[in-house]
Amino acid sequence: MKWCENSYRRSLVDMHIDDWDEKFLSQFDPKEYVEMQALAEVQTVIFYASSNVGICYYPTKIGHMHNGIKGRDVLKEVIDLSHEKGMSVVVYYNIWHKWAYDNHPDWRLITPKGEGTGEYMRYGVCCINSPFRDFVINQTKELCSNYSFEGLWFDMIGLTTVCYCPFCRKRYFLETGEEIPRIINWNDPKWVRFQRKREEWLAEFASSLASTAKKINPETTVVLQNAHWQNGWRDGLTLPFFEAQDYVSGDFYGGALEESFVCKLFYSLTSNKPFEYMTSRCPTLLDHTTMKSKELLEAQMYSALANNGAFCFIDAIDPEGTLNKDFYVRMGELFKDLEQYEKYIDNTSKFCQDVGIYLSFESLINPEDNGMRTSESIYRRGPHLEAAVNVAKTLLSAHIPFGVITKKNLNRLSDYQTIILPNLLMIDKEEADAFRKFVESGGSIYASGTTSLLAKDGIKQDNFLLYDLFGVQYSGETKENLTYVAPKEDFKDVFGRYSFQYPLTIFYPQLKVKKIREDAKILATVTLPYTDPKDISHFASANSNPPGISTDLPSIVLNQYGKGKVIYSAGVLELMKEDDHRSVFINLIKLISNRPFFFEADAPKSVEVTLFHQEDKKRYLIDLLNYQAELPNIPVSDIKIRIRLDNKKPQRLILLPEGKKLDFKIEGNYIEFIAPKLETFLMICLEYS
Secondary structure (H helix, E strand, C coil): CCHHHHCCEEEEEECCCCCCCCCCCCCCCHHHHHHHHHHCCCCEEEEECECCCCEECCCCCCCEECHHHCCCCHHHHHHHHHHHCCCEEEEEEECCCHHHHHHCHHHECCCCCCCCHHHCCCCCCECCCCCHHHHHHHHHHHHHHHCCCCEEEEECCCCCCCCCCHHHHHHHHHHHCCCCCCECCCCCHHHHHHHHHHHHHHHHHHHHHHHHHHHHCCCCEEEEECHHHHHHHHCCCCHHHHCCCCCCEEECCCCHHHHHHHHHHHHHHCCCCCCEEEEECCCCCCCCCCCCCHHHHHHHHHHHHHCCCEEEEEEECCCCCCCCHHHHHHHHHHHHHHHHHHCCCCCCCEECCCEEEECCHHHCCCHHHCCCECCCCCCCCCHHHHHHHHHHHHHHHHCCCEEEECHHHHHHHHHCCEEEECCCCEECHHHHHHHHHHHHCCCEEEEECCCCCEECCCCECCCCCCHHHHCEEEEEECCCCCEEEEECHHHHHHHCCCCCCCCEEECCCCEEEEECCCCCEEEEEEEEECCCCCCCCCCCCCCCCCEEEEEEEEEEEEEEECCEEEEEECCCHHHCCCHHHHHHHHHHHHHCCCCCCCEEEECCCCEEEEEEEEHHHCEEEEEEEECCCCCCCCCECCEEEEEECCCCCEEEEEEECCCEECCCEEECCEEEEEECCECCEEEEEEEEC
C-alpha cells in the first residue's frame, strides 16, 4: 500500500524567500515547524527543497543554498522530525527558478515578445529544452540519493507561454524541419503540429523526472502541479502529462463550483486515490496575513472529502522563518473533525455518477485567437471549458449525479447513462470510435456546436466526424451572433414556457445543419432576429433583437443510433446561464436517460449530494455538503433524499460517525429518508443485504 492511500490531511508551507537580507529565515526552527504541523493534526508534510527563487534548503553541490539557514540541512531535520511524529514527508521542488534565470541567462524562456519572464514578473522561468533540464534532473538525483522521503512534488511545471529561445527553435527544426510558427491558427496544421510538439516535450520532461526519482527509489511517489490545465493550450497539459505521476494534485482558489468540478476531474484522472486538492489559508496567495474564515476552510475541506479527495492547506512562512500559531490551532480543530470520517472511506468504492461531462485538453483553445500573432494573444477561457463548467453548475443545481471524464476514461463510458460533449472543438478517431460504440450499446450522448468538426491535427472537416450519431450534416454557421431555439409542437413540454412564437434565446450563433436520417426527430428549429445584431444602422428594436425570421434549419435534433440516443444542439445551449435555459437542458438530458438516476434530492442549490457504493462492505456512503456563497452557512433542514435500490434490501440507515439510526421508508425501487439538519457536512451510511 502506498503512503498516500490513507493520507487525507496534508500541509504545504510556501517558502519562496530570498536571501539578500541576513534576517530572512534566520529564525527558522525545524522542531517548531514540525510541532506546528502536529498541532494541525497533519498526516503528510510537504516541505521545500527549493522555492521559485531557486534557493535550496539543503547543502546542494550544483545550486545555491539559502544564506539565512547558515549551512544547516533543514530539509533533513524536517524529514527526520516529521517521521518521528509519524508524518509522511513529500519534498517540494519548484521548476520556476530565479537563481538559474539570473546566473544562466542563456537558459531563459524567451516569450513571443522576445523577452524573459523577469521583464514583467518576479519569477524567472527557464526553458525545459535548455541545459536547465539537466540541472533539474541532477538536483532530483541529488535529493533522491541523499534523503529518505515518501514523495516528490514538482511545482510550476507548465510551459507558461510559447517559447522562442534558441534551444526550442533548434529542437523543433531538428524534429520537423520547420521554423516555429508565430501566427495562432487552430485550422492550420502547421500551427497545430507545433502545439502537439510542445505538449509532447512537456510530457516527456515530466516522465523523465518521474523515472529519475524512481530509478533511485522505486517507492517514491512523484506528483506534478496540475492546476495549470485551466490555462488551456499555453501550458500544454495533456493526458500523457497526467499519466506520468502517481496521483493528481493542484492548488485552486475559486468557489464551490470550481472545487466540485476540479475534484470530479481529478477523481477520474488520478492513477492512485485519493487525489489531492490544495488551497491557501489566506484568500489568495497574494495575501500573507488575512486568514480565511473557519467556515470557508471547513467547506473547502469537506468538498474534497465528499469527492473522495485529500485536502491540503497552503500556508506561507514569514520572511524570518516563523509561522502563525493561531492558524494551526484552527486547522487542528478542522482536521480533528475530518479524521473521524476517514475510516469509512474506501478508495476502491464506486463513485455513483449517471452523467459524464467529457473534457478534452486538446479542445482547451479559443478560435477567437485565430490569425493573431502569439505576441498579441491574451489568455481567454475557451468555449469548450466554459460550456463544460456551466454544465456542471446546471447538474449540481438539479442534483443529478455527474462526473468529469477525459480520454483516460474512454474504456469505461458504459459506467454512465449519458455523456455530454460540450462544444468539443477537437476530436480524434479513438474518441469518435469510443463514442459510437457507447451509443450503439445503449448509451446516450448530448453534443453541441462544433463538436467533432475539427480534427486534432488542425484540419477542419467538411462534415462532423460524428455525423452518423448526430443524424445531421454540417453546412455552415449563422452570421447572426444572437439566435433563437423555436420548439416544435410535439416537444413543447421539453421547453417549458417557450414556444414557436416566443422561442428560447441563445446569445451565440448556431450551426447550419441538414437532417440526413429520416427517423431523426427535429425538436426545435432555428429562428433568427429581424436583422443582423452586428448591424447597428438597421434594427427592429433599439434595445433587443426580437425573433423575426423563422427557418427550417434544425436547432435541436434527437437521433436513434443502435440501442442508444443522441441529442445534437446546433447552438451551445449549455453555455447559457439563466434558470430557464438550465431547465431546458435538464429536460433534454432526462429525455435521453434510459433509467432513473442513482439518487434524487429535494435540496437547495447550495447543497451537493455525492454517493459512493462500497460493494464489498454492502453499503452506500451518502455525503451532503452545504457550501453557500455567503458564509457562515444557513443550516438546511428537511432535505428529502431518494436512493435507487436496484433490488437491494436496506438493513440500516445510520448517521456517521455517531452511528445514530435514521428512519426511512421504501417507495418502489427507492429508499426515501429525510436527512438531519445540515450545517456544512453530513455522511450517512446505507447498509443493505
